[in-house]
Amino acid sequence: MMLERAGTRRTERPQHSRLEELRNAIATLHVKRDRLRIETVAVKNLKQKMDQGMPLEDHDYGDLLQLEKALLTSRHMKLKDLQSAHSLIAGYDLMECNQGKSVCVSLHTAFEGVYVETYNMEVDLTRTVQISRHNIPPYVPLEMIAKQTLQTDFKGFLQTLSLHLNALAGRKQQISLIMELGTVKVIERNQLCNFLILMCKAQEESETVLCTLEYGDLTRYLPTRVTIESENTTLVESQQWRKNRLLLLEFPVHCALLTMRKMGSIA
């Protein structure tokens, strides 16, 4: 009987200390809860004062700084995330599809402030970055651009492709704008719109002049080489036509032709 009672007293002691631990924990949590309650009330009061436009007292400023700091930090983090996502997709219209296994990119093209065409591309992201389908015309060197940058620099790839497509749209638009002029005839053109032969009538002697424009750089909508030919070689070498040649090199074709017409070079 004595042994038993001794035994029970020994098991009671660990239980007793455990109880003490728990009681202490409760006390600490109570203190924390009370502190948080006071802080919440203070912030609420501060907010109320700010909403109602009442003057703030000295002790309010401490709380205000805390609040502002917290707000700023969270906003900063959110903006940082947005910025990294935006730079990752180079600012293009990207849409997730196929439960995240692929993305669909929309590339818009514009020339002189007018939207021209939109191209789409679906990129598979499962193992390597691969283009699964697209509606980009086959004369745009998509495979070559993809070979250079698709795996290593997605943003660079999109930017190069966009340059090509926008330049193509620009060259195409220029040709249709030339046809609107009426007096200049397009003799030869090709699908990439990088080779153009125009026939115009020189104003003074009604002689035909042939202008050949070659666009060596596919990312630009201005030509890299312009050749002027005519039966009348003196006309070609005249200062006026030398200026015209420079106009064709520096301005979009339809603008250059319009200027030439206004200056009286062509009909």
Place this chain on the structure above:
Amino acid sequence: MDGQAKTILQRIIRKIPNKKLEVTLKSWDRLSTEQLESLDCTQPKWLFLENLISRCGEKRLGLKAVTKLEMVYYIDNPNQGTWQAFQLMEAEDDAVSVSFTQFRERFKANLEEDFRHISIRMKKLEDGAIWIRIAWGDNFRKPNHLKPTYVVHYLQTPYVFFLNFMSKHKPFLYEALFRATRHTSIKEAHLSGRSLTALRDLVMRQYQQVFPTKDRTLKERNGTPLHPNIEKEHAEYAERRHQMACEAFGDGILPKLERAVYKLETRYRGNSSNTLNDKDELFRGVVKFSSSNLLQSFHHCVATGIVEGPVTPLLSSITQKGKNYFVITDKVPGATH
């Protein structure tokens, strides 16, 4: 007019329906207006042909003019026979800047080097297509105009389409194409069919493709008016199916394919204790889909719910990859090549 020319003329006139005779002869641009007016297109064909031959005789039109007429006919009616698509590979740096004049000169020069007797006719159309008609001869025989090969190529793209292409002429034709377009190899595109326009639209992606977009403005067309409650529940479901069909096969007027062939080189996988299971050999089979308009049929199946989505990549590869012949092996769970 010699016998060969007459045979060719007869063949063409027989094929053209009466209504189109006048238009075709006008675009031929070889007969004068009076002569054209004197011909009666409602006559039976054999009589019309006789009159036509005598008109041609008046103008001394011979084989050369008749071959032009044949080409005009094919250009206006490109969707007959069996066209095969090929793709040029390994372009040189200056492939992009080849002009039509350069192409024509190099192509002709190359073939005329190899063949003493050959007849080549070339025409460039508004849309950039170059049509080539080749009548093959050899060192001893004159060109056979009854079996010409037609080649259509779009400059600055790697695509070439052949009609009536004989294997013995392949190496020469390939070589001429390589020199003229500045490429160094060619491969079969595994796409063939009756309609040249369909093949072209598929490889050059000129049909209306549908991509997933944020704002789905596609609405179900031909919605039969039903009970409003059924419509309300049904609308979203139907729209989703329609979107799925359009993403897989396109929207609007689809390229007209007649068949798709899947050649199986896989192992038989079944769970019954068949003797087929034990064999290590490949289970060879061919699955063929035929239709007067295959893509339209597939689209309809998916859009109306006859076939459950999502669309298997085996079928959507037809439009995605622009092919209608696939070899399926075990390694890749889908179409190879």
